[in-house]
Amino acid sequence: MPIWNRAEVVTRAVQSVLNQTFPDFELIIVDDGSEDNVGERLQPFLAQKVVYHKISHCGVSAARNFGLKHSQHPIIAYLDSDNVWHPDYL
Incomplete structure (x- = not known):
């Protein structure tokens, strides 16, 4: 999940995941x-399957690519920080 200055909405997106x-x-x-x-x-979520990286501001595509590079799973699903998933999305 790429994020930039979305503190007011990010917890809702994380909780949906x-x-x-x-x-x-x-x-x-x-x-x-x-x-x-x-x-x-994000601190309360970091012990629950959530990995957090902070990078220099370089845009949403670079942030997504950084996340993809650091993934440990073979299947990738994207979510923006101001959206939510239905519980059965995955």
Whole structure:
């Protein structure tokens, strides 16, 4: 999940991923140089299948590619930080 200055909405998106009925996944969040408190907002989720990386601001495509490079799973699904998934999406 690429994110840039979306602290006010990111927890809703993260919670929608953690609520998936499919159990075998990881959520990679790539903070594209946010200047708000995104990192603080994500702290409660970091022990729950959530991996957080902060990079220099270089755009949403670079953030997605960074996340793809760091994935440990063979199947990738994308979610933007202001969207939510239905519990059966995966």
